[in-house]
Amino acid sequence: MRLLVLGGGQLALMMCWEASRLPIDFVVYDPDSSAPAFRCGRRAVDPFAAVEEADVVTFEFENVDVEVARYAERLGKLKPPLGYLLVKKSRLEERAFFDSLKIPTVPWRRARGWEEAVRIAEGMGRAVVKIPAGGYDGKGQFIYPREAAGFRGYGGDLLVEEYVDIRREFSLVAVRGEDGDVYFYPPAENFYVDGILVWNYAPTKAPEEAYEYVHRLVERWRYVGTVAVEFFEARDGRILVNEIAPRVHNTGHWTLETDASQFENHLRAVFGMRIRRPRLPPAVAMVNILGLSFERLPLGELEALGRVYWYFKAEARPRRKMGHVNIVAGSVEEAAAKARRVLSLIYGREFPKLVMRPRGG
């Protein structure tokens, strides 16, 4: 069984770790020759030829070449289906997709250029203005009015959202098999700084409606594989979908501590195997290692608290996800306390204060 993965970042690398236990020939296409997944998978040079040679084609990330994915879809090999990739090409498309399924999201409007965006944002009072394409990890998002300079002069369409006061953020990671079987991993509560996930823990509580929204999303085009949906719980109690990630997801890295991770179940699903229900530890926390080179890592101390995963990226740039630490614990309180110690080991004394409370908006 040959799998072609479009994109060779850490998500493909972790998928490849899990694939190495299964009888899967793992091929990766990424134009960047230093992509982490080449440490584990075989490199494809011509993506179209690789699509032809693969039994199944999947993607680890939204920012992949749509033409390659479209070709895989045409040959009946793309999982999940192309529709999910296409809505992710534009935040405006994604919002419209949620609206079409009557899934509540942050109130939004489309602006034709930056000047209209300013007018709409002005009308909302506080707003977040987002460039529709290519954004992730907080890139291309600007709080209005504070960061208005960031999108000044932008000529294309912009997404303008009301600024919502948020109590907490959580995500649901689910897997849907070809047979329609859907398994939900326990919900995770997530903590961001400047739009980048810094740590999370599971399990947390999620209201029934959140599961219902995920069902609507995956049934729309018969999703196959692992999917993540991020939610806001607003201070006024509204449950709002923020984003769908049609792939394995950072908020599901904690599932590596189960015996059927999001990565393994993604592989199982795309190859038409049955979804495996994992045995779950009482609690797991995950802490991202951002911007740190391996040499600066207090490995011994971290390993005493949890399991360190390293992505072997060529260079440690600021904010870059270099690895993560998973912490298994007897309770979420214990997991959070250990996560706090891991955060201060990685980032020093002050940093944890910033991230041990939910994101402000």
Next chain:
Amino acid sequence: MRLLVLGGGQLALMMCWEASRLPIDFVVYDPDSSAPAFRCGRRAVDPFAAVEEADVVTFEFENVDVEVARYAERLGKLKPPLGYLLVKKSRLEERAFFDSLKIPTVPWRRARGWEEAVRIAEGMGRAVVKIPAGGYDGKGQFIYPREAAGFRGYGGDLLVEEYVDIRREFSLVAVRGEDGDVYFYPPAENFYVDGILVWNYAPTKAPEEAYEYVHRLVERWRYVGTVAVEFFEARDGRILVNEIAPRVHNTGHWTLETDASQFENHLRAVFGMRIRRPRLPPAVAMVNILGLSFERLPLGELEALGRVYWYFKAEARPRRKMGHVNIVAGSVEEAAAKARRVLSLIYGREFPKLVMRPRGG
């Protein structure tokens, strides 16, 4: 941290799977360019240069170039220590090693050439004659008198052992850290056909003295890493050490279903990290996939019963270990029942009967 592994078979491959989660640069030396571990690890061309460049050197198998290991030992990089590798170069040395530690083993004698071996075996009544070097998986072993033709004409020293009537075979897989901490995985009961492990399960019972013998063995030269010791329980009740394997071992493959496998703990130990105590499922069975090509594997049915691990060997030769299936269960009875189904899926209806009872001798 750079690790050099001598030998590139499935044991190195599985070590590499676990290493890929840890920040370890995994280098493999094996003269065979199609060795399975090259699927995962980086290939070293010059073994002596690779020893110089590595932080730690270990081996996956006893049949490695002793000169390379000796060089690594001289540079203070070899773990476990050379002594354990050297005793494994000859079954006669190994027996003498057990005797020197007053560890009971099958009564044995050294024969100078095949004719003396016949005389000694004759005196024992039934015996097993073994060629001292290079034997594993039942190779180079002959039951006397039935298989006497196998060693006829052999000029070197031979090991002659009394034929012992065996009730069951079990093994202890343990890990010793540099700090002297020793962790024992639960004992496994093992089932062989013609000297090849076909399946096993854990946990089973092992008497106190078995643990004591392992302690003596690992303390002799301050072992570091994972070690396996195979035991016979004779019908007359004696506990006899059969073999020491100074490495990760087939009877410990079931530990991949814990959160700290024999492979991970070997890596942790050789890098001076603390041994991790795994959370253990109630029972696990392991079934070897011998001599079967991937095309002939009933993958869907196997995956419904357990987890399939595939070694990606170039060719499926008879008796060759091609992969294995791990089965997690709520009890050893359930594990054994599922193992039986896996055995008949892999080998057909008759095969299980041969191996669901302990080896005859």
